[in-house]
Amino acid sequence: MTKNDRPAFGFEVLQQDGAARRGRVTSGFGVVDTPAFMPVGTAASVKAMMPEQVASTGAQIILSNTYHLMLRPGPERVERLGGVRKLMGWDGPLLTDSGGFQVMSLGPLRNISEQGVSFKSHLDGSIFDLTPERSTQIQHMLDATITMAFDECTPFPATYDEARASMELSMRWAARSRSAYVARTGYGQFGIVQGSVFEDLRHHSIKALTDIGFEGYAIGGLAVGEGQEAMFSTLNATCPAMPPDKPRYLMGVGKPADIVGAVQRGVDMFDCVMPTRSGRTAQGFTRRGPVNIRNARHAEDMRPLDESCSCPACMKFSRAYLHHLFKADEIQGLMLLTWHNLQHYQDLMAGLRSAIDTGLLDDFAAGFAEEQARGDIPPF
Amino acid sequence: MTKNDRPAFGFEVLQQDGAARRGRVTSGFGVVDTPAFMPVGTAASVKAMMPEQVASTGAQIILSNTYHLMLRPGPERVERLGGVRKLMGWDGPLLTDSGGFQVMSLGPLRNISEQGVSFKSHLDGSIFDLTPERSTQIQHMLDATITMAFDECTPFPATYDEARASMELSMRWAARSRSAYVARTGYGQFGIVQGSVFEDLRHHSIKALTDIGFEGYAIGGLAVGEGQEAMFSTLNATCPAMPPDKPRYLMGVGKPADIVGAVQRGVDMFDCVMPTRSGRTAQGFTRRGPVNIRNARHAEDMRPLDESCSCPACMKFSRAYLHHLFKADEIQGLMLLTWHNLQHYQDLMAGLRSAIDTGLLDDFAAGFAEEQARGDIPPF
Numbered sequence: 001m002t003k004n005d006r007p008a009f010g011f012e013v014l015q016q017d018g019a020a021r022r023g024r025v026t027s028g029f030g031v032v033d034t035p036a037f038m039p040v041g042t043a044a045s046v047k048a049m050m051p052e053q054v055a056s057t058g059a060q061i062i063l064s065n066t067y068h069l070m071l072r073p074g075p076e077r078v079e080r081l082g083g084v085r086k087l088m089g090w091d092g093p094l095l096t097d098s099g100g101f102q103v104m105s106l107g108p109l110r111n112i113s114e115q116g117v118s119f120k121s122h123l124d125g126s127i128f129d130l131t132p133e134r135s136t137q138i139q140h141m142l143d144a145t146i147t148m149a150f151d152e153c154t155p156f157p158a159t160y161d162e163a164r165a166s167m168e169l170s171m172r173w174a175a176r177s178r179s180a181y182v183a184r185t186g187y188g189q190f191g192i193v194q195g196s197v198f199e200d201l202r203h204h205s206i207k208a209l210t211d212i213g214f215e216g217y218a219i220g221g222l223a224v225g226e227g228q229e230a231m232f233s234t235l236n237a238t239c240p241a242m243p244p245d246k247p248r249y250l251m252g253v254g255k256p257a258d259i260v261g262a263v264q265r266g267v268d269m270f271d272c273v274m275p276t277r278s279g280r281t282a283q284g285f286t287r288r289g290p291v292n293i294r295n296a297r298h299a300e301d302m303r304p305l306d307e308s309c310s311c312p313a314c315m316k317f318s319r320a321y322l323h324h325l326f327k328a329d330e331i332q333g334l335m336l337l338t339w340h341n342l343q344h345y346q347d348l349m350a351g352l353r354s355a356i357d358t359g360l361l362d363d364f365a366a367g368f369a370e371e372q373a374r375g376d377i378p379p380f
Numbered sequence: 381m382t383k384n385d386r387p388a389f390g391f392e393v394l395q396q397d398g399a400a401r402r403g404r405v406t407s408g409f410g411v412v413d414t415p416a417f418m419p420v421g422t423a424a425s426v427k428a429m430m431p432e433q434v435a436s437t438g439a440q441i442i443l444s445n446t447y448h449l450m451l452r453p454g455p456e457r458v459e460r461l462g463g464v465r466k467l468m469g470w471d472g473p474l475l476t477d478s479g480g481f482q483v484m485s486l487g488p489l490r491n492i493s494e495q496g497v498s499f500k501s502h503l504d505g506s507i508f509d510l511t512p513e514r515s516t517q518i519q520h521m522l523d524a525t526i527t528m529a530f531d532e533c534t535p536f537p538a539t540y541d542e543a544r545a546s547m548e549l550s551m552r553w554a555a556r557s558r559s560a561y562v563a564r565t566g567y568g569q570f571g572i573v574q575g576s577v578f579e580d581l582r583h584h585s586i587k588a589l590t591d592i593g594f595e596g597y598a599i600g601g602l603a604v605g606e607g608q609e610a611m612f613s614t615l616n617a618t619c620p621a622m623p624p625d626k627p628r629y630l631m632g633v634g635k636p637a638d639i640v641g642a643v644q645r646g647v648d649m650f651d652c653v654m655p656t657r658s659g660r661t662a663q664g665f666t667r668r669g670p671v672n673i674r675n676a677r678h679a680e681d682m683r684p685l686d687e688s689c690s691c692p693a694c695m696k697f698s699r700a701y702l703h704h705l706f707k708a709d710e711i712q713g714l715m716l717l718t719w720h721n722l723q724h725y726q727d728l729m730a731g732l733r734s735a736i737d738t739g740l741l742d743d744f745a746a747g748f749a750e751e752q753a754r755g756d757i758p759p760f
Contacts, residue, residue, distance in 0.1 A: 044704065045713075048711040048715070049712065073707070080680060081698075081700050087704070299457065300461060318461075331427055331711060332428065335430070
């Protein structure tokens with residue numbers, strides 16, 4: 001397919017159930033059925049997974065981190081190698097973050113100004129500058145299907161004045177990010193709504209971003225310690241004010257219950273390291289809640305981790321074997337539990353999509369919460 | 381299949397080319413075409429690989445280590461879980477070592493007597509005893525298709541008197557191992573020839589073992605620092621004296637060139653951690669010799685590691701990506717390079733088998749050596 005007959009970037013809402021939306025993102029590199037969860041492939045690899053394994057779970061889009069890739073192997077090199085998708089063999093759309101979130105997390109290693117952020121690499125201490133223009137350029141070099149605007153993720157808690165100043169800075173950066181963005185058929189750029197937990201600031205932010213105009217809108221500054229209740233009430237105040245005809249992406253969320261609640265409030269896209277990171281630290285997600293597979297009670301349990309799951313970890317191996325692999329520090333344990341967790345998340349998203357299609361989302365959410373509350377299957 | 385209609389353990393030589401043999405081991409759990417290479421799955425996992433990935437490379441049998449499994453998860457537990465094959469989902473024959481080699485390597489942590497070896501666990505310092513009887517019993521509990529006799533791997537160098545005393549101890553232990561072995565249809569037990577580099581001791585050992593009678597014979601005490609020349613001359617002296625109608629297994633060997641030379645001298649089976657361990661330390665084997673994928677010259681090389689290889693690492697990914705994965709400490713790098721190395725070894729074995737079938741082994745070996753000597757493909 002040449003550039004000229006690439007499908008355009010777009011979004012349509014196919015079905016609604018209350019505030020929840022069943023939709024489809026189209027892009028030059030594949031469609032994404034929403035609500036969607038994006039596995040995180042920080043450094044151009046979804047850790048411990050092969051790309052076709054990621055796709056086999058139902059994932060249609062993945063996320064990579066600009067901060068990590070700008071340090072290693074560097075955007076110029078990635079560009080020469082054909083971009084992240086080609087380099088890693090991911091045959092679908094790719095979203096990159098702006099690098100801002102990681103850079104802000106560097107604490108004393110970074111310095112914020114109106115211009116942008118200067119910071120020291122955590123790898124070798126060398127100095128880098130990240131601005132809205134440079135972040136946008138880097139994401140272009142990474143060949144991101146969806147580019148994120150460069151913003152400041154307002155820390156929590158923040159006073160109203162702090163949250164306002166931070167949001168206004170992010171809005172000025174959003175305008176500069178949009179100016180630096182090179183529009184191409186099949187690609188899109190998302191602005192990021194900030195404003196902490198303050199409804200009027202969120203509304204100001206949405207107004208500022210829609211005046212600029214993006215292909216989609218993310219909600220930033222949540223899942224940073226405010227708790228589920230504050231997150232949901234912020235979503236209640238934010239989502240209805242967002243453009244109904246553009247995808248809504250809640251960044252860095254989250255636990256399965258967070259995702260269910262956010263979908264009920266009108267969010268379309270999610271990303272989180274939780275399924276992959278937990279898969280490397282022995283936590284498996286099941287219909288009946290999380291399980292620590294290192295726990296001694298699994299040592300001779302020949303049952304699958306989750307009998308309703310179709311992933312290889314559950315179809316071919318027992319809890320006893322997963323337990324052994326983690327106790328023996330075997331890489332195969334990380335591989336299997338990561339795979340399972342990604343399958344679990346994608347199955348949850350498929351369930352949410354079906355429930356919206358049939359107008360039964362509230363029933364689905366109630367059943368989900370009830371099953372989670374039961375806790376893990378009892379020992380033999 | 382019930383126990384009663386399991387195929388019996390056996391071996392037949394299908395073709396010869398000089399001293400080399402093209403053969404087939406039959407067992408209750410599958411056939412093994414020889415010459416064969418056994419990937420090492422120390423703790424009931426071939427590190428960084430799924431069982432079906434191991435099988436996809438052409439491997440028909442794998443090896444697990446009694447020492448590691450006796451410490452964790454323990455043979456009683458493995459037995460309750462149905463044995464190593466069932467636990468790890470390996471649908472083919474399994475060979476276990478006797479534990480002796482690892483225990484001898486513990487140095488000051490172990491004490492050898494006529495009875496056996498007592499040692500401290502490297503995991504928690506607790507005391508274990510390993511005797512010919514206990515080793516054989518443990519391998520039974522692990523459900524090993526091929527059980528190895530418990531022996532002392534004579535260190536190199538050894539004086540003639542040391543080598544003789546060590547070999548004679550191993551022969552007494554071999555008799556006790558055979559007495560402790562429970563014969564079952566479809567299973568077999570191999571004795572281990574010792575005698576260091578001394579031809580008459582090797583012959584004495586073969587005589588002692590064949591007087592006991594095993595289903596196969598291994599050659600131990602090589603690849604312990606004696607060098608390729610001494611190894612090959614010992615094989616020249618040993619193989620012709622071994623029973624022609626039983627499989628011959630050269631333990632812990634080795635580099636590709638070692639395997640080619642040993643096959644030319646009449647060896648049928650091999651095992652080595654080299655392909656898997658090297659795959660985790662950035663060394664890839666190619667037709668043109670080993671490659672360190674961390675080397676900077678690969679950083680933008682979009683060519684496959686080995687263009688004649690059919691593994692996923694070579695079919696789907698570039699040297700540049702493998703380089704990036706290792707620089708970024710990504711688990712996927714270990715997965716891909718391990719897979720490649722196992723494929724490389726199995727392709728080598730398939731090539732050796734074809735060459736024997738067609739009577740062209742010496743040509744194959746010459747071509748192999750020539751190609752390896754050319755060194756890696758030049759940079760762009």
